[in-house]
Amino acid sequence: MTEASHATRTIPYDVVVIGAGPVGENLADRARAAGLSAAIVESELVGGECSYWACMPSKALLRPVVARADARRVPGLRHLVDGDLDAAAVLAHRDDYTSHWKDDGQVGWLESVGVELHRGHGRLSGTKEVTVTGPDGETVRLSARHAVAVCTGSRAVVPDLPGVADAKPWTSREATSADRVPGRLIVVGGGVVGVEMATAWQALGSRVTLLVRGGGLLPKMEPFAGELVADALREAGADVRTNASVTEARRNGDTVTAVLDDGTAIEADEILFATGRAPRTDDLGLDTVGLEPGSWLSVDDSCRVTGKDWLYAVGDVNRRALLTHQGKYQARVAGAAIAARAQRVPLLETDRWGAHSATADHAAVPQVVFTDPEAASAGLTLAAAESAGHRVRAVDYDLANVAGSGLYADGYRGRARMIVDLDREVLLGVTFVGPGVSELLHSATIAIAGEVPIDRLWHAVPAYPTISEVWLRLLETYRG
Ligand SMILES: Cc1cc2nc3c(=O)[nH]c(=O)nc-3n(C[C@H](O)[C@H](O)[C@H](O)COP(=O)(O)OP(=O)(O)OC[C@H]3O[C@@H](n4cnc5c(N)ncnc54)[C@H](O)[C@@H]3O)c2cc1C
Numbered sequence: 339m340t341e342a343s344h345a346t347r348t349i350p351y352d353v354v355v356i357g358a359g360p361v362g363e364n365l366a367d368r369a370r371a372a373g374l375s376a377a378i379v380e381s382e383l384v385g386g387e388c389s390y391w392a393c394m395p396s397k398a399l400l401r402p403v404v405a406r407a408d409a410r411r412v413p414g415l416r417h418l419v420d421g422d423l424d425a426a427a428v429l430a431h432r433d434d435y436t437s438h439w440k441d442d443g444q445v446g447w448l449e450s451v452g453v454e455l456h457r458g459h460g461r462l463s464g465t466k467e468v469t470v471t472g473p474d475g476e477t478v479r480l481s482a483r484h485a486v487a488v489c490t491g492s493r494a495v496v497p498d499l500p501g502v503a504d505a506k507p508w509t510s511r512e513a514t515s516a517d518r519v520p521g522r523l524i525v526v527g528g529g530v531v532g533v534e535m536a537t538a539w540q541a542l543g544s545r546v547t548l549l550v551r552g553g554g555l556l557p558k559m560e561p562f563a564g565e566l567v568a569d570a571l572r573e574a575g576a577d578v579r580t581n582a583s584v585t586e587a588r589r590n591g592d593t594v595t596a597v598l599d600d601g602t603a604i605e606a607d608e609i610l611f612a613t614g615r616a617p618r619t620d621d622l623g624l625d626t627v628g629l630e631p632g633s634w635l636s637v638d639d640s641c642r643v644t645g646k647d648w649l650y651a652v653g654d655v656n657r658r659a660l661l662t663h664q665g666k667y668q669a670r671v672a673g674a675a676i677a678a679r680a681q682r683v684p685l686l687e688t689d690r691w692g693a694h695s696a697t698a699d700h701a702a703v704p705q706v707v708f709t710d711p712e713a714a715s716a717g718l719t720l721a722a723a724e725s726a727g728h729r730v731r732a733v734d735y736d737l738a739n740v741a742g743s744g745l746y747a748d749g750y751r752g753r754a755r756m757i758v759d760l761d762r763e764v765l766l767g768v769t770f771v772g773p774g775v776s777e778l779l780h781s782a783t784i785a786i787a788g789e790v791p792i793d794r795l796w797h798a799v800p801a802y803p804t805i806s807e808v809w810l811r812l813l814e815t816y817r818g
């Protein structure tokens with residue numbers, strides 16, 4: 339058959355999803371649950387970045403690191419965990435966690451919910467139309483009666499510095515899938531990927547140098563989060579350098595050299611660039627529907643692309659919150675909106691906190707950085723709340739003074755902050771940093787998304803003696 343005749347084969351669906359990461363999978367599932375037919379297109383592995391090169395492998399690498407650090411702070415236990423981590427066992431566990439980079443399990447799940455998988459690269463080829471080029475070069479056209487959802491995620495950005503291309507740098511993909519521990523590792527970037535991977539590889543045996551061009555780590559969180567994580571990384575033996583910009587990177591055999599703006603040269607075996615993300619929209623046929631290839635896709639609160647009544651962009655690709663759980667939330671909202679519009683529901687619930695509005699993206703995004711100590715935040719930081727024009731007060735508490743913290747870890751170090759909206763007396767943001775705080779975070783997310791008045795929070799009594807008692811201390815501090 340000629341290429342033209344291949345391309346003429348058209349399969350109709352109600353909804354066509356491009357990208358079978360966690361977000362695309364959830365959106366297709368929601369469409370099916372609403373009685374719509376759905377196809378999903380995937381060019382790599384069903385499960386996406388999260389399952390194979392991001393959340394899952396990184397957390398599998400970090401869990402033993404944090405568990406060992408916790409155990410070392412419990413009297414009577416420390417001597418049992420004094421030695422090195424068994425790096426081979428940790429890497430093997432990570433491999434199990436990624437299903438050895440095979441997607442059979444997730445393909446089975448798609449089948450079980452009745453979503454048809456088309457393997458290949460999907461491109462928009464006009465309104466409500468996606469052309470898929472399969473691994474064998476064959477093409478098939480998918481037409482969508484109601485909606486196309488772009489869920490193609492993001493990829494790592496490596497800065498275009500002299501020598502970088504030939505330096506064979508790691509991105510988050512190599513940092514989460516490497517099968518051996520480099521003796522020396524340079525990590526460039528002090529965001530979430532940078533600090534998590536610095537924490538993991540330092541504990542697994544690398545000598546890590548973390549180069550941060552700004553003044554501190556985790557710049558999107560409250561400043562004390564980056565400070566406490568930097569202290570811990572240094573105590574673990576990492577060389578953390580702030581205000582350090584890499585100007586070139588060169589490889590000579592097994593050695594890579596990073597040159598800083600002050601002329602310092604640092605040698606290592608590998609260099610990881612953890613310097614942010616770009617949308618996977620450059621080869622997506624956006625030009626066929628009047629959009630700019632390579633751009634982030636801006637959407638309304640139902641995740642519908644600005645100016646297109648049939649096109650949705652959900653998850654990382656819309657840049658609202660580059661987090662799996664938040665993308666899946668958007669998928670639930672967008673799936674419900676697509677179904678409602680398909681059923682010609684006269685009025686969608688697009689008001690604040692309505693069923694068809696991803697309101698939490700603006701107000702109550704939770705995030706845990708799985709370092710030691712953990713850094714967990716929901717909603718706005720003080721700086722973000724102030725720049726959004728809210729009249730706020732930041733209330734701080736030293737987590738070491740909570741009875742449950744002392745029991746959790748000897749010499750507990752940590753801090754909590756809540757941001758109170760003084761006009762409405764509700765919380766706009768909460769940050770906890772310290773061992774064991776990640777599981778506290780959902781209480782904060784509920785308080786923020788629920789807009790629970792401070793007066794009512796006073797009646798939410800935390801159990802004694804848990805770390806959660808920090809809630810009582812924060813409220814007491816606020817009330818004076
Ligand atoms: C190292 C690391 C650790 C992370 N840890 C966490 C964490 O602990 N918690 C958390 O919430 N978030 C974490 N994230 C963020 C999380 O990975 C992303 O937010 C999430 O994967 C986004 O999901 P998605 O479905 O939008 O995109 P992706 O997971 O990127 O999936 C997109 C899918 O689309 C496919 N695709 C792209 N273009 C096409 C095309 N043209 N045709 C067909 N298929 C296509 C891709 O192959 C991919 O499978 C982490 C990120 C990194 C890099």
Ligand SMILES: NC(=O)c1ccc[n+]([C@@H]2O[C@H](COP(=O)([O-])OP(=O)(O)OC[C@H]3O[C@@H](n4cnc5c(N)ncnc54)[C@H](O)[C@@H]3O)[C@@H](O)[C@H]2O)c1
Nearest residue numbers: 497527528529530531532551612613614615660706707708
């Ligand atoms: N536990 C989690 O929830 C988790 C873990 C990892 C990643 N993620 C998500 O994945 C996304 C990507 O993470 P990330 O760390 O790659 O991005 P990021 O945007 O969080 O951090 C990138 C950092 O690199 C710096 N940077 C950019 N260009 C640079 C350059 N040329 N030289 C030096 N520094 C430079 C930036 O200033 C920034 O601090 C984030 O939005 C994050 O939310 C989440």
